[in-house]
Amino acid sequence: MKSHTITLTINGESHIVTVRSADTLLYIVRGRLGLTGAKPGCLNGDCGACTVNVDGWPMKSCLMLAVEAAGKEVTTIEGLKETPIQMAFVENFAFQCGYCTPGFIMNCHSLIEQHPDADDQTIKEWLESNICRCTGYIEIEKAVKSVLKRGAHLKAPME
Amino acid sequence: MEVIGKSVIRKEALDKVTGRAKYTHDHQTVPMLSGKMVISPYGHAKIVSIDTAEAGKVAGVRAILAGEHYYPLTGEAIRDRPPIAVDKVRYHGEPVALVVADTPVQAKAAADLIKVQYELLPVVNSPTQAFQKNAPLVHERLGEYKKESDSQPVPGTNIATHIKIRKGNLEKGWAEAATVVEASFSFAPSDHAAMETRCATAEILPDGNILIMTSSQAPFMVKRLIADYFGEDMGKVIVRTPLVGGAYGGKAPVQLEVLAYLGSKAVGGKPVKVLNTREEDILTSPCHIGLDATVKLGTDRSGKIKAAEIRYLWDGGAYSDKAIDITRSGATDCTGPYNIENVWCDSYCMYTNHPYAAPFRGFSHSELSFAIERTMDLLAKKLNIDPLELRYINAIKPGDTTPTRVLLNKSNVGNLQKCIEKVRGLIKWDEGPVKVVNDRFIRVKGVSCSWKTSTIDTDAPSGVILTFNRDGSINLMSGIVEIGTGTKTILAQILAERLQMDVDNIHVRMEVDTQTTPEHWKTVASRGTFMGGRAVLKAADDVINQLKEVAACVLRAPKEDLEIGGSRVFLRDDPSLGLHFKEIGYGYKYPNGNTVGAQIIGRGSYILRHLTPLDPETGEGRPGPEWTVAAYGVEVEFDKRDYTYRLVKAATVVDIGRVMNEKAARGQVMGAMSMGLAFAGRETFYFDELGRVLNPQLRTYRPLRYGENPEYLVGFVETPQIDGPYGARGVGEHGLMGMPGALGNALSVAAGVSLHHLPLIPELIWKAKEANK
Ligand code: FES
Ligand code: FES
Numbered sequence: 001m002k003s004h005t006i007t008l009t010i011n012g013e014s015h016i017v018t019v020r021s022a023d024t025l026l027y028i029v030r031g032r033l034g035l036t037g038a039k040p041g042c043l044n045g046d047c048g049a050c051t052v053n054v055d056g057w058p059m060k061s062c063l064m065l066a067v068e069a070a071g072k073e074v075t076t077i078e079g080l081k082e083t084p085i086q087m088a089f090v091e092n093f094a095f096q097c098g099y100c101t102p103g104f105i106m107n108c109h110s111l112i113e114q115h116p117d118a119d120d121q122t123i124k125e126w127l128e129s130n131i132c133r134c135t136g137y138i139e140i141e142k143a144v145k146s147v148l149k150r151g152a153h154l155k156a157p158m159e
Numbered sequence: 160m161e162v163i164g165k166s167v168i169r170k171e172a173l174d175k176v177t178g179r180a181k182y183t184h185d186h187q188t189v190p191m192l193s194g195k196m197v198i199s200p201y202g203h204a205k206i207v208s209i210d211t212a213e214a215g216k217v218a219g220v221r222a223i224l225a226g227e228h229y230y231p232l233t234g235e236a237i238r239d240r241p242p243i244a245v246d247k248v249r250y251h252g253e254p255v256a257l258v259v260a261d262t263p264v265q266a267k268a269a270a271d272l273i274k275v276q277y278e279l280l281p282v283v284n285s286p287t288q289a290f291q292k293n294a295p296l297v298h299e300r301l302g303e304y305k306k307e308s309d310s311q312p313v314p315g316t317n318i319a320t321h322i323k324i325r326k327g328n329l330e331k332g333w334a335e336a337a338t339v340v341e342a343s344f345s346f347a348p349s350d351h352a353a354m355e356t357r358c359a360t361a362e363i364l365p366d367g368n369i370l371i372m373t374s375s376q377a378p379f380m381v382k383r384l385i386a387d388y389f390g391e392d393m394g395k396v397i398v399r400t401p402l403v404g405g406a407y408g409g410k411a412p413v414q415l416e417v418l419a420y421l422g423s424k425a426v427g428g429k430p431v432k433v434l435n436t437r438e439e440d441i442l443t444s445p446c447h448i449g450l451d452a453t454v455k456l457g458t459d460r461s462g463k464i465k466a467a468e469i470r471y472l473w474d475g476g477a478y479s480d481k482a483i484d485i486t487r488s489g490a491t492d493c494t495g496p497y498n499i500e501n502v503w504c505d506s507y508c509m510y511t512n513h514p515y516a517a518p519f520r521g522f523s524h525s526e527l528s529f530a531i532e533r534t535m536d537l538l539a540k541k542l543n544i545d546p547l548e549l550r551y552i553n554a555i556k557p558g559d560t561t562p563t564r565v566l567l568n569k570s571n572v573g574n575l576q577k578c579i580e581k582v583r584g585l586i587k588w589d590e591g592p593v594k595v596v597n598d599r600f601i602r603v604k605g606v607s608c609s610w611k612t613s614t615i616d617t618d619a620p621s622g623v624i625l626t627f628n629r630d631g632s633i634n635l636m637s638g639i640v641e642i643g644t645g646t647k648t649i650l651a652q653i654l655a656e657r658l659q660m661d662v663d664n665i666h667v668r669m670e671v672d673t674q675t676t677p678e679h680w681k682t683v684a685s686r687g688t689f690m691g692g693r694a695v696l697k698a699a700d701d702v703i704n705q706l707k708e709v710a711a712c713v714l715r716a717p718k719e720d721l722e723i724g725g726s727r728v729f730l731r732d733d734p735s736l737g738l739h740f741k742e743i744g745y746g747y748k749y750p751n752g753n754t755v756g757a758q759i760i761g762r763g764s765y766i767l768r769h770l771t772p773l774d775p776e777t778g779e780g781r782p783g784p785e786w787t788v789a790a791y792g793v794e795v796e797f798d799k800r801d802y803t804y805r806l807v808k809a810a811t812v813v814d815i816g817r818v819m820n821e822k823a824a825r826g827q828v829m830g831a832m833s834m835g836l837a838f839a840g841r842e843t844f845y846f847d848e849l850g851r852v853l854n855p856q857l858r859t860y861r862p863l864r865y866g867e868n869p870e871y872l873v874g875f876v877e878t879p880q881i882d883g884p885y886g887a888r889g890v891g892e893h894g895l896m897g898m899p900g901a902l903g904n905a906l907s908v909a910a911g912v913s914l915h916h917l918p919l920i921p922e923l924i925w926k927a928k929e930a931n932k
Contacts, residue, residue: 037178099404
């Protein structure tokens, strides 16, 4: 099996790692870099628990090879520091077991950055790629909307 | 101070939004070998041969295990399950071999090279088929298994147990019944689909200590069973459970722990991890039970139910494990929450060639409720009574007896009629069940009710230890596993309330470690708040007593004159005279250095009282402490053209006794409703004729996703349970239990055809319509 030595930029730090061609980004960030926030839930793109952010977009890290991530900016949940969406998840009780939470937050975070004025349809299109088995989703909806609204509110005076 | 009822942020919240929260698979030590299962591709087959020669050549492979007759049989109520299949496989997904290798990649590569030859056997594909006289046998040696005394397998059949309820006089009941309906219902097994797949690691140290880490609801049961199965010293089995990523009952059985233990043993005790893939989690690990039910109910002219005759055939799957208890629980509350004097119920746990069953949130009650609540609607239709009214007039009340003849009182049962009235308002029932949107769409409502007691071991314990820190804050240790329900935060609230202190000064240990954490039997059955809460109260009283003892000495005042509040002990008549916890939590040090007292350590433990097993002939007995009741409504928008529908609203009103944490309670109820609607509306295993599950992935087995959820309406009734901490009753499961019935009732009205199966997909509705033509 062929291996490659690559430089991964994760949460603003670069890491030199040797990986197999077939190693997924998820496998490497968890197993090699100890960033276990991204979770395996299905390993085939169905659940979103492994979602990270690559160059500003949400990416299911079980579907991306580590070698593909070389030269890109990867952010995992560990790279978010007291962002509004994290706090909104806490305040709105938007999780129970918390296993889906890093993936959901990374997805929400990217959504807020890409579509600060996302409407219901856009939110749904983005968030239906993740599964939460514990909550009824209403709490997650409230959390993400509270941040989107805050964003809109902040923007308003400038218009 | 008022901490009870407040939406206190869960103690582990910050860890969960920053990625720091650790689950079993997140704990990675070096070295950690990888265990990979080879699983059966068939439902029922003889194992002719297993060829591991090629697999053994893969670099990094350290051991390959196949089933052995000398491995102990495992299981809880009946020891019927080899940890790795021997001679034959009994379900699709059953472990056939285990490869232990240095890395997951090597283990998988080797597992793929193992060649197993099977010879197909006839498949038992439903509990009804299993019940037939000439059905193939799943277990030929049923009579030889070791079992608990109240399991009643019938050798020579597929009956793993048979629970009988014989209450009142059925003949008299039928004689009084003017209106009778009888109907049958069925649904196949399905899955819990917790987002964290099950995972266990094991390591055996040279001194004989066995270290296990597992994503389990029952670490103390793991300890007990590993000791028991393998003759190990119980004190040497040390089981750790960190946070668990969703469980819903599915992580109560003990399974992967045994494989990890065997794997470790095979490599000289080195640490071995067994992690389920999603497919294995669905197939190999225990699933959500299926049911074939027949219900017959009769009422007098006024609509009072006079007699019930019920048969439940539970699809326990290939091994009986917890299905025996589920079968018993289903008999215990077989009638639903209605007062019926004459009841006859036969609840059978059937062996089939399906994945075996674990508890599922509601523990038989969501399943039996579908059958009962659909029958109630059929009855209402026949009687021409409003379905909610029929439920109201038959609602169980203090003074009534349960099917197992427990006399109910104002404390041990909630107020169902109040729940019904509240749900009536929430879903605007009085506006009528059907609203025409246009000639294609209609909006239709359905209702249901449920009740549940928690049938757990009569000697199930729960313990709590409190220790003081030097700053006067308190550490709380309980054996309850944080599976997502927030119970440990509620325990902190209970402690804060009792000690009248700030909940922020209570530190909760999230991880369970069976060596240092007091036992909580299993984190199941919505018993955490009740039992753990009682233990906390006892430990708090212990702490109060010790604090007062030291303070009495220092303050030179009798203990009786002291009060506790705001992390202080003070004189009742002069609160300014007192001592902060930080001055006495580690003993009080006088200016000259002399010290009285020492670190305060509080202890409390609790066992439910007066529980008894059921009488094998009549079912009489007290299997659980209290009955939580609930009423439900579901509203759908139904497309008359293609029978698709959208969930519009779902309502649950549950008598919770006392709301301990408002947002957490609502979250529990809403999450449970979501799961119940998914179970009712779309989740099932699709089996082929070989007993294979055709949809073991989250793209073919589909839980609800964002935006598919309805609007949730949650209401609480508070009838205190006198024995419960601050009157609280269990609530983790109840939002789920009525959803299948309410959705089934709504869709039966919408489609104009009686629906008797789950999941309620458009195709099922279409088939029912076609059959009715
Ligand atoms: S693990 Fe990547 S989508 Fe499920
Ligand atoms: S919080 Fe448990 S899966 Fe979302």
